[in-house]
Amino acid sequence: MGRKLLLEHINVPGINTFDVYRSKGGYASVEKALKMTPEEIVEEVKKSGLRGRGGAGFPTGMKWSFLAKPEGVPRYLVCNGDESEPGTFKDRYLMTHIPHLLIEGMIVSSFALGANTSYIYLRGEMMPQVRILERAIAEAKAKGFLGKNILGTGYDLELYVQPGGGAYICGEETALLESLEGKRGNPRIKPPFPAIAGLYGCPTVVNNVESIAAVVPIINEGGDEYAKIGIGRSTGTKLISAGGNLKKPGVYEIELGLPVEEFIYSDEYCGGIANGKRLKAVVAGGSSVPILPANLILKTINNEARLMSYESLSDGGFVSGTMLGSGGFIAYDEDACIVRNTWNFARFYHHESCGQCSPCREGTGWMEKVLHRLEYGHGKMSDMDLLVDVSKKIEGNTICPLGDAAAWPVASAIRHFRDEFEWHVTNASEATSRNYGLAHYADPLKVVETSPL
Numbered sequence: 523m524g525r526k527l528l529l530e531h532i533n534v535p536g537i538n539t540f541d542v543y544r545s546k547g548g549y550a551s552v553e554k555a556l557k558m559t560p561e562e563i564v565e566e567v568k569k570s571g572l573r574g575r576g577g578a579g580f581p582t583g584m585k586w587s588f589l590a591k592p593e594g595v596p597r598y599l600v601c602n603g604d605e606s607e608p609g610t611f612k613d614r615y616l617m618t619h620i621p622h623l624l625i626e627g628m629i630v631s632s633f634a635l636g637a638n639t640s641y642i643y644l645r646g647e648m649m650p651q652v653r654i655l656e657r658a659i660a661e662a663k664a665k666g667f668l669g670k671n672i673l674g675t676g677y678d679l680e681l682y683v684q685p686g687g688g689a690y691i692c693g694e695e696t697a698l699l700e701s702l703e704g705k706r707g708n709p710r711i712k713p714p715f716p717a718i719a720g721l722y723g724c725p726t727v728v729n730n731v732e733s734i735a736a737v738v739p740i741i742n743e744g745g746d747e748y749a750k751i752g753i754g755r756s757t758g759t760k761l762i763s764a765g766g767n768l769k770k771p772g773v774y775e776i777e778l779g780l781p782v783e784e785f786i787y788s789d790e791y792c793g794g795i796a797n798g799k800r801l802k803a804v805v806a807g808g809s810s811v812p813i814l815p816a817n818l819i820l821k822t823i824n825n826e827a828r829l830m831s832y833e834s835l836s837d838g839g840f841v842s843g844t845m846l847g848s849g850g851f852i853a854y855d856e857d858a859c860i861v862r863n864t865w866n867f868a869r870f871y872h873h874e875s876c877g878q879c880s881p882c883r884e885g886t887g888w889m890e891k892v893l894h895r896l897e898y899g900h901g902k903m904s905d906m907d908l909l910v911d912v913s914k915k916i917e918g919n920t921i922c923p924l925g926d927a928a929a930w931p932v933a934s935a936i937r938h939f940r941d942e943f944e945w946h947v948t949n950a951s952e953a954t955s956r957n958y959g960l961a962h963y964a965d966p967l968k969v970v971e972t973s974p975l
């Protein structure tokens with residue numbers, strides 16, 4: 523059994539209440555941290571090797587140490603709970619079931635950063651979670667863990683929950699800050715980075731829900747202990763939201779370094795592919811990361827077992843690797859249509875583009891239209907090259923990474939499944955009636971038989 527640092531008590535009845543959470547050792551990290559100096563806390567987080575769980579995997583301790591500290595200017599901690607990436611639903615799970623873990627992490631992290639006002643920004647549709655968090659904040663405040671003079675230490679912290687307008691782009695940290703300031707959620711040009719000029723122009727750290735929750739076990743057990751879990755520069759545990767054609771979809775806490783095959787097929791995790799089908803492809807880290815065919819998600823290019831870690835998943839670069847991203851793991855069985863899935867993702871990114879830069883605004887629309895005609899039997903053989911060309915023109919040429927996020931799924935689907943796209947052109951009538959590219963299944967490299975596990 524892998525160690526559980528975040529979800530250990532998730533099934534304890536009433537764990538969403540202060541009293542039950544406290545009876546399981548909750549808020550001990552606040553008591554410990556308030557006796558430390560902010561610098562010591564930052565040092566523990568650095569030692570832990572924690573990397574941001576929002577997608578990019580940037581080291582959290584290093585990000586904290588970049589925070590500017592000008593005299594007389596407030597600093598802010600903003601928790602990013604926007605979580606709108608298709609396939610990703612781990613933060614919502616954590617906030618719904620164990621809200622005090624996030625609040626505890628927010629108090630310790632705010633103290634470490636010298637913030638006296640902090641925010642948890644949620645996607646506008648997450649109103650149940652807004653209410654859950656507000657109730658938990660009121661409980662923590664009543665017990666002296668928030669507000670003025672926390673636990674008699676002289677430290678003050680006000681924590682607010684802010685629902686957003688309901689847009690994927692508001693998860694991008696600078697768009698989030700615009701939205702939090704009451705404006706339209708358009709990403710800002712960087713630099714300046716939020717650590718220098720963030721919320722209301724003041725130094726700000728934006729961290730993912732899971733990153734902030736992970737600060738709790740780091741302070742309780744110490745950064746060195748945390749760093750012993752995991753593999754290489756992928757330390758600690760990670761929440762993975764598993765969906766698609768799996769026997770047991772859900773949210774799992776894994777120790778980083780777990781073999782992908784074990785995650786998919788063992789009963790401790792997803793239990794294999796549903797309905798006795800074979801695995802065809804996987805999106806390992808949310809819709810933004812390159813899709814990989816089954817053989818490449820189970821093995822690296824050197825024929826080693828592919829692991830659930832930042833390094834192993836990206837082995838082979840964008841030619842034959844992918845990314846851990848936000849931990850949104852989607853498995854596709856042999857009946858899944860890659861063309862339809864790619865069109866679906868493209869439709870999402872076109873809809874969510876904020877429209878500030880033309881490669882993203884126009885390119886996502888083009889990709890959606892071309893993929894639509896391929897899926898519905900009006901495609902041309904030249905469309906695949908056209909899609910790759912458009913994706914290259916978007917990639918790296920935009921204000922924020924949403925452009926890359928839109929380009930990579932399309933480019934990787936064509937790289938690995940070009941024959942299925944071609945099949946949609948040559949067998950237009952069958953493709954339109956959704957006989958999902960059966961030609962593909964004969965290819966032993968792409969479809970993997972049920973695992974021996």
Ligand SMILES: Cc1cc2nc3c(=O)[nH]c(=O)nc-3n(C[C@H](O)[C@H](O)[C@H](O)COP(=O)(O)O)c2cc1C
Pocket residue numbers: 573574575576577578579580582585602603604605606607690691692693694695696728729730731733734922923924927
């Ligand atoms: C289009 C887009 C959407 C994003 N959505 C989220 C999100 O929902 N949650 C999140 O934590 N990070 C999201 N990010 C990443 C954030 O910009 C930022 O890197 C992250 O919140 C930093 O937290 P971390 O260092 O703890 O990972 C998104 C980025 C982009 C480009």
Ligand code: SF4
Pocket residue numbers: 691709874875876877878879880882883920921922923924925
């Ligand atoms: S890349 Fe897309 S979402 Fe990001 S700023 Fe440009 S238009 Fe907006």
